Amino acid sequence: MIFVTVGTQPNGFLRCLKEVEKLIDTYGITEEVVAQIGYTNFLTDKFTTIPFTGENEFKEYIKKASVIITHAGSGAIFSSIKLGKRIIAMARLHDFNEMADNHQTELVKKLSDGGYIIDGTYSLVDAWPKLEKFVPRANDFQCDIVPVLDKYMSDLMK
Template sequence: MGDRERRMVFVTVGTTCFDALVKKVDSPQVKEALWQKGYTDLFIQMGRGTYAPSKYSRIQVSGDATLKVDHFTFSSSIADYIREASLVISHAGSGSIFETLRLGKPLIVVVNEDLMDNHQIELAEELAERKHLLCARPQTLEETIQGMDLETLLAYIPGDAKPVVALINKFLGFPAD
């Protein structure tokens, strides 16, 4: 890796099985795209999936470059992995999305189109439209990485729930604070 600064990509599928995402990030094309964007490490949380990624990948660029890859199934908290990451690639689960946005990390959300009644697509596409994250499908992940400009993403600022709570309390007849 030479003088290259360590930059880690953290991939999470939450508690689901999303082998299509894990296989795609393990592909030589996606690893090459990540390497070209300056990333040095790829850490994959693979959930209930059965596909096990390779541990190391030789990237065919100048010299003998290696993208370091590791993986695990579950953790009681992924917050530390997200904090350490320079980029997060996640399934479209709201918990993973909002935890990543709350920590201010750049995020690519990959939608699992195999899920029935997939409300996650709506959330991911809405947040992408608002420029808080990038949205991809497994088959478009490589192109999304190649074309990404993380400088165009806007910080996510959670809304203030107090006016909604006050309105509900008023409606239910509870006294105002």
């Protein structure tokens, strides 16, 4: 199963979900795809969509997934890294009115450069073939980094 999560931002993340449709069509993906779409107004017959999940249900989807396609929220990314998942992250971009700034691109770049994830910010179709040889770097963080990053990002927004 491929699990897609776009987070819970009120403005949704339509670009990511359209890219998932394109990805399925381009590569003829037949594996089950489940997407947590939050507030995104989106209908498709290509994969299963659910608006929101509880924390435990979210963790179960991540555990079951062979691949995670995610927005660049630190919680989703680091939860997946902890479980050794293959992750393609698509940062929300200011240019598309998806975020107030481009801070998510910085996180994706650092984690991609470090070998933890694949950067799919501009194209999931281009990122997908990289999965074939991708072995994610093991979680070697010395602390629970999610609260640290959340505080850092909050401080940046002040």
